[in-house]
Amino acid sequence: MSTTVDSGLTVAWDITVDDAPVALSARGDLVAVAGAEGTVRVLDAAMGxxxxALELPGGALSVELAPDAGHLAATGPMGYALWRRKDGRTTVRESxxxxxxxxxxxxVGVPPAERSRGWGRVAVASGRRVLVLDADGEELWRTxxxxxxxxxxxxxxxxxxxAVAAYGAVHGHxxxxxxxxxxxxxxxxxxALAVAPTGKWICxxxxDASIHIWRTRDGSELTMSGYPEKVSRLAFDDTGFWLAADGAxxxxxxxxxxxGPAGTAPRSLRCHETVTALAWRPGNGGHLASGGADGTVALxxxxxxxxxxxxIPARELTGDGAGVAALAWAGPHLLIAAYRDGRVRAHGVPSRTAL
Structure with a gap:
């Protein structure tokens, strides 16, 4: 049952998991929560x-649902795992x-022959290489x-x-x-790596507390330096016209x-002493959610x-003190927030024209 919080938004559901969250992914009707010790839970986005669920030995670093919400990939310090929705099959690779x-x-970019082996392809970082797999975990090629x-x-x-980022360069395969x-x-x-949906920019x-930018058409580049902290979170909105970054x-x-941004200054959004999460709302409305180490979510x-x-924020959501670990939008009207104490909360958000 929905309840009202002091922001004026509703909480669609609120649960607690027993592994401190480190990453979220939301696609279709599913939400995936990855925990530091390697537990990955797949939740119904509407009800929680x-x-x-699956276990990734050695802990988890990231989780990604496929666009059709039929498959999932989780990665960690010791390898990766794949999960298939239709039968719960889990494939773990302890590399x-x-x-x-x-x-x-x-x-759109998946050849019919590969699509017949399972929806899509997933690229997984594996040490100094990237493995490209079909949805069932069969290797197609590697860098x-x-x-x-x-x-x-x-x-x-x-x-x-x-696009693959490693020390000294970003490589295109x-x-x-x-x-x-x-x-x-x-x-x-x-x-962190962010590619504009238009394909025009790689960031x-x-x-070293900077953002480096390449224009893909001609390889021209630009560095935006002077951040007080390392820049570890970047996110383009759906239009590819706006890039959000931490580092301060x-x-x-x-x-x-x-x-592009050469010769311009950014807009500054001040709410958190330490930024821990960024997530653009789907669509072209310019709505951004940010999370902080103090547990505050700002819209x-x-x-x-x-x-x-x-x-200044349009809204602030308090998280009872526990730091925000990750944010994800499950469609334009549901914002999922995971907190470091194990709570995962889904906030109902008004129409695209309002926050």
């Missing part, structure tokens, strides 16, 4: 009821290689080793190109090409419309105002 991230390819451990990855061009077909160099450690958040108490939101009209302007 458990629909499945001993650090697996920081996984990403499902867009179905040649990078210079160091792969820290993040993302599909581009509707699943026809794979075409389908079934172990060697990169394009390299975007940058001397430093990449912590990395870095250990303020969330910065950069305008990538037109010729923003993140693209309002002018460059250099400091914005």
């Amino acid at each position: 009821a458990e629909m499945g 001993g290689a650090w697996s920081a991230a996984a990403a499902w390819a867009d179905p 040649d080793p990078a210079a160091s451990t792969v820290t993040d990855l993302a599909w581009m061009r509707q699943g026809r190109r794979l 075409e389908r079934h090409t172990p060697k990169p077909v394009v390299t975007y160099p940058y001397v430093g450690s990449h912590l 990395s958040g870095n250990q 108490p303020d969330v910065t939101v950069w305008d990538f419309s037109g010729k 923003w009209y993140a693209t309002a105002g002018r460059p250099q302007q400091r914005l």
Whole structure:
């Protein structure tokens, strides 16, 4: 039964899991919660009821549901695991290689022959390589080793190109090409990778407290430095025109419309002393959710105002003190927040035109 919280929003459901959450994913009618000790629970997005679970030995770092919500990939320090919704089948690979991230390819880019083996493809970081698997875990191809451990990855061009971040560069691989077909160099450690939905921009958040940007058309590049902390969270909205980043108490939101952010200043969103999560609301309304170590979730009209302007939240949701571990939108009207004490809460959010 829904209850009212002080923000004026409703809580659709509120549960507690017994493994401190580290990551969330929401697709279709499902939400996946990954815990630090390796327990991954799959929940019904509308009610919070458990629909499945798996254990990843060695702990979990990330979790990703496929766009059709029929499969799931979880990664961790010792390997990765795949889960299939229709029968609960779980495939665990204890490779001993650090697996920081996984990403499902867009179905438009999946050849019919591969689609017949199971929906889509998933790219999984495995030490210095990336493994590309079908939905049932059969390896399709793998990249040649990078210079160091792969820290993040993302599909581009509707699943026809794979961007892979490791120390010193972001590499682009075409389908079934172990060697990169394009390299975007940058001397430093990449912590996060964001690719614009338009495919026009690749951005990395870095250990040296910077954001580095490449324009894919010609390889031209730009560095936005001066952040007080390392930049470990980046997120483009659905339009590809707005990039949100941490790296400071303020969330910065950069305008990538037109010729991009060169020579411009970002909007600043101040609510948290330490930013721990970012999630754009689906659609083109410019609505952003952020979470902090103090347990506060803030909702923003993140693209309002002018460059250099400091914005205030449209709403603040209190989390009773436990830090926010992750945020995810289950469609445009349900915001899922996972807290470090094990609570997972679904907030009902008004229509796209309001927060």
